[in-house]
Amino acid sequence: xxxxxxxxxxxxxxxxxxxxxxxxxxxxxxxxxxxxxxxxxxxxxxxxxxxxxxxxxxxxxxxxxxxxxxxxxxxxxxxxxxxxxxxxxxxxxxxxxxxxxxxxxxxxxxxxxxxxxxxxxxxxxxxxxxxxxxxxxxxxxxxxxxxxxxxxxxxxxxxxxxxxxxxxxxxxxxxxxxxxxxxxxxxxxxxxxxxxxxxxxxxxxxxxxxxxxxxxxxxxxxxxxxxxxxxxxxxxxxxxxxxxxxxxxxxxxxxxxxxxxxx
Amino acid sequence: xxxxxxxxxxxxxxxxxxxxxxxxxxxxxxxxxxxxxxxxxxxxxxxxxxxxxxxxxxxxxxxxxxxxxxxxxxxxxxxxxxxxxxxxxxxxxxxxxxxxxxxxxxxxxxxxxxxxxxxxxxxxxxxxxxxxxxxxxxxxxxxxxxxxxxxxxxxxxxxxxxxxxxxxxxxxxxxxxxxxxxxxxxxxxxxxxxxxxxxxxxxxxxxxxxxxxxxxxxxxxxxxxxxxxxxxxxxxxxxxxxxxxxxxxxxxxxxxxxxxxxxxxxxxxxxxxxxxxxxxxxxxxxxxxxxxxxxxxxxxxxxxxxxxxxxxxxxxxxxxxxxxxxxxxxxxxxxxxxxxxxxxxxxxxxxxxxxxxxxxxxxxxxxxxxxxxxxxxxxxxxxxxxxxxxxxxxxxxxxxxxxxxxxxxxxxxxxxxxxxxxxxxxxxxxxxxxxxxxxxxxxxxxxxxxxxxxxxxxxxxxxxxxxxxxxxxxxxxxxxxxxxxxxxxxxxxxxxxxxxxxxxxxx
Ligand SMILES: Nc1ncnc2c1ncn2[C@@H]1O[C@H](COP(=O)(O)OP(=O)(O)OP(=O)(O)O)[C@@H](O)[C@H]1O
Ligand SMILES: [Mg+2]
Numbered sequence: 001x002x003x004x005x006x007x008x009x010x011x012x013x014x015x016x017x018x019x020x021x022x023x024x025x026x027x028x029x030x031x032x033x034x035x036x037x038x039x040x041x042x043x044x045x046x047x048x049x050x051x052x053x054x055x056x057x058x059x060x061x062x063x064x065x066x067x068x069x070x071x072x073x074x075x076x077x078x079x080x081x082x083x084x085x086x087x088x089x090x091x092x093x094x095x096x097x098x099x100x101x102x103x104x105x106x107x108x109x110x111x112x113x114x115x116x117x118x119x120x121x122x123x124x125x126x127x128x129x130x131x132x133x134x135x136x137x138x139x140x141x142x143x144x145x146x147x148x149x150x151x152x153x154x155x156x157x158x159x160x161x162x163x164x165x166x167x168x169x170x171x172x173x174x175x176x177x178x179x180x181x182x183x184x185x186x187x188x189x190x191x192x193x194x195x196x197x198x199x200x201x202x203x204x205x206x207x208x209x210x211x212x213x214x215x216x217x218x219x220x221x222x223x224x225x226x227x228x229x230x231x232x233x234x235x236x237x238x239x240x241x242x243x244x245x246x247x248x249x250x251x252x253x254x255x256x257x258x259x260x261x262x263x
Numbered sequence: 264x265x266x267x268x269x270x271x272x273x274x275x276x277x278x279x280x281x282x283x284x285x286x287x288x289x290x291x292x293x294x295x296x297x298x299x300x301x302x303x304x305x306x307x308x309x310x311x312x313x314x315x316x317x318x319x320x321x322x323x324x325x326x327x328x329x330x331x332x333x334x335x336x337x338x339x340x341x342x343x344x345x346x347x348x349x350x351x352x353x354x355x356x357x358x359x360x361x362x363x364x365x366x367x368x369x370x371x372x373x374x375x376x377x378x379x380x381x382x383x384x385x386x387x388x389x390x391x392x393x394x395x396x397x398x399x400x401x402x403x404x405x406x407x408x409x410x411x412x413x414x415x416x417x418x419x420x421x422x423x424x425x426x427x428x429x430x431x432x433x434x435x436x437x438x439x440x441x442x443x444x445x446x447x448x449x450x451x452x453x454x455x456x457x458x459x460x461x462x463x464x465x466x467x468x469x470x471x472x473x474x475x476x477x478x479x480x481x482x483x484x485x486x487x488x489x490x491x492x493x494x495x496x497x498x499x500x501x502x503x504x505x506x507x508x509x510x511x512x513x514x515x516x517x518x519x520x521x522x523x524x525x526x527x528x529x530x531x532x533x534x535x536x537x538x539x540x541x542x543x544x545x546x547x548x549x550x551x552x553x554x555x556x557x558x559x560x561x562x563x564x565x566x567x568x569x570x571x572x573x574x575x576x577x578x579x580x581x582x583x584x585x586x587x588x589x590x591x592x593x594x595x596x597x598x599x600x601x602x603x604x605x606x607x608x609x610x611x612x613x614x615x616x617x618x619x620x621x622x623x624x625x626x627x628x629x630x631x632x633x634x635x636x637x638x639x640x641x642x643x644x645x646x647x648x649x650x651x652x653x654x655x656x657x658x659x660x661x662x663x664x665x666x667x668x669x670x671x672x673x674x675x676x677x678x679x680x681x682x683x684x685x686x687x688x689x690x691x692x693x694x695x696x697x698x699x700x701x702x703x704x705x706x707x708x709x710x711x712x713x714x715x716x717x718x719x720x721x722x723x724x725x726x727x728x729x730x731x732x733x734x735x736x737x738x739x740x741x742x743x744x745x746x747x748x749x750x751x752x753x754x755x756x757x758x759x760x761x762x763x764x765x766x767x768x769x770x
Contacts, residue, residue, distance in 0.1 A: 059383060083385035094380030098398050098474065108384050156384065 365407015658709025693747025
């Protein structure tokens, strides 16, 4: 046996299956995500995206197969310790309502027992990074708009300088303008912090222009995996539908703007 | 009387709530971990809640007696079945439902996505509980605690019936002798305690919600100062109890005659240099058991009551037989002794206005039987289900034109206002002389006798000699007058004054 000379993959799924209520909601998935890559995970609602993502920080356990993070089997890890090392922004944001924005952002550093000063400095840095005014640190989550809350969620995920970032629909139900600015922010942060980012998104338009790789899943399986450009060539109906949807919308939009072109 | 009752009340309430919390916390944790058990445990707590607090307290007494007997046999020590222990257990059980509900509902109210976020950032179970679940559940948990505290402080007034000092002493005594200022004082004091405690808990609750630790500490401090200060004062004050000799504990059930006789006995014993304490307001059945168990040393009971409750006889016997049998059997069966027969009866009897009785020529129950079809009878609510009523039917075959049952006060009103012609009465009731009622004689001896007797428990046999002088010294007329002094609405006397008056007659 020879030691691997190259760096291990950030995430490696090896024949992973998750069953719920008799159905395989993740069905024998094998997948590798290299360190430093920015990957979008997409697919229709209920396709298994969230489940795939949560396998990484062991919020979901594999019923069969293994998940490795930087070469280590997550089944052998202590879940709290594993999770503190991985930035995670969940689908519903899930800020702690009784903690201030600053305390929410500093949650993981606090768990890791960073000194108060260091935490305060980090909070200030992150508020700048996600473009929120510093005095937002004293607000409570109920005093934030949806987009502001998403930014705080992102800042919380980044607070302990993880190497791996898991984002579950960070654009949630945001308006288009906020989506674009937040998507830009995320890709900027990705580059800045030398992260490996796995981002679940419903909507290809956000992802296509910014990521290097898109993985499409459908009914718990991977049905397409490649550069954004290569997706267009796919004939899988799930992929076709996914690409068609925004185009269809764009057509309709164009038709509204230029009714004279439509017969 | 008020300050030490207040202190005892606060002490027993605080201890009960503390005990309930100690039980509720692990139970809530269990229910959160095993939601399947939730329905069962909460239903169990709800069932406890439906038992009236008075009955729950009374039930703990015999239970503890049995347990005490077992520990006595197995480990060589008994446990006190009267006073603090049953009150503590019953009140704690009573406080359990709001605490469990608050805990379970509070924890269930934490949004799942918040819990998910807590797990997702790497909190341990413990951290999640302390940092996220408890603070978010706090308003509901504290709500449950506040309900429990207010209930417990209210229900602790009932601890009087199992011999625990509390504000209930004032209320029960006041209700009995119709001294409304006593009743109101007791109620207001309990309400005052409840309000202060609730306010302190409310401070803690808002403090937790706003994470204003100063507020929490203030509330907590208020509670600690209140409980520690008041109960501490109470303990320091009750320290000078003579080491060697335990005071004689005189029991009294919850009616005027019993209070007066307890004071009279106390005065006699004090005059002989014997230290005494009085435990008044005891439930009727509890008093006898407390005596047999040695929790009280002496009290007055009635032969007719003992015949049924202590010896289990369902059929009445002639007066002399009853007294002789009790005198012989009680020491054998219960290690309880009849020290003296006081000389009067507090028996059920039928009474009429003297004028009516004379007009109709009714002297006895036999006369009444002839006139009954034209007369209206009012009984207290209990009487028609008692053995006395059946005995009356069997002995005289009474058939009235109308038969109604009332609460005791309303029954007397019905007679006064002419809505009833015949009522039930107790032969030593002060009202009989005052309202000029005629008690109808019972030539066939159908109604059982209720001779007042002095009962002495196993621990203090010497009391028999000390109180022998009371035998036959209290005629029914004197007892009626003493009762009336306390019961009447105008020119009321205190229980102590009435006892002193009676003592002067009993020389
Ligand atoms: N605990 C569970 N029990 C039963 N079914 C489950 C459970 N968790 C998830 N599922 C099912 O597994 C499938 C995949 O769920 P998942 O949350 O991964 O979908 P998703 O791709 O993230 O969907 P969305 O885009 O709507 O968030 C869904 O059909 C869901 O109903
Ligand atoms: Mg999802």
